[in-house]
Amino acid sequence: MEGEPLFEETQEPPWPIAMLAPGATAAGVLATARTIGLGARFGAAGLAAAAAGLALREVVFPMETKLLPDELQVRFGRRTRFRIPLKNVVRAFYRAYNPIPEYGGWGIRTGQRGRAFNMRGNEGVQLVLASGKRVLIGSQRPEELARAIQRLTGCETSADADA
Numbered sequence: 457m458e459g460e461p462l463f464e465e466t467q468e469p470p471w472p473i474a475m476l477a478p479g480a481t482a483a484g485v486l487a488t489a490r491t492i493g494l495g496a497r498f499g500a501a502g503l504a505a506a507a508a509g510l511a512l513r514e515v516v517f518p519m520e521t522k523l524l525p526d527e528l529q530v531r532f533g534r535r536t537r538f539r540i541p542l543k544n545v546v547r548a549f550y551r552a553y554n555p556i557p558e559y560g561g562w563g564i565r566t567g568q569r570g571r572a573f574n575m576r577g578n579e580g581v582q583l584v585l586a587s588g589k590r591v592l593i594g595s596q597r598p599e600e601l602a603r604a605i606q607r608l609t610g611c612e613t614s615a616d617a618d619a
Contacts, residue, residue, distance in 0.1 A: 547611050571592070
């Protein structure tokens with residue numbers, strides 16, 4: 457159900473990562489332009505780099521988090537959206553985490569502690585679902601997001617059983 461979001465956040469990646477998409481696209485366009493004098497292999501590589509840069513921007517950036525009355529939506533780019541029905545959330549709490557050892561980095565990740573959706577930083581909201589699965593939502597405003605989820609669901613708020 458789409459409605460007025462109760463919480464909304466958009467996170468862009470850190471600038472060096474954000475420059476990958478336009479940088480790859482620019483490199484691709486430049487390489488393709490030089491194809492005339494440098495041969496077809498160089499031109500094909502340029503087209504591939506341009507396509508990769510545009511695809512990266514379409515699929516990965518930015519990360520948008522929306523809390524609606526009945527679900528939490530996390531979207532990466534224009535094409536990838538995850539929905540978590542709030543009726544499945546039994547616990548939600550703020551926590552700091554270490555992205556690389558726990559999840560292998562940022563993005564759409566799976567690690568020993570469950571699934572993570574994160575774009576930057578090391579703070580987020582840990583969700584525990586009725587199935588026992590855990591989902592971490594990275595946020596620059598994690599305490600606000602956790603409180604909003606707790607208000608909507610009436611779920612447990614402690615981290616004790618998760619440690």
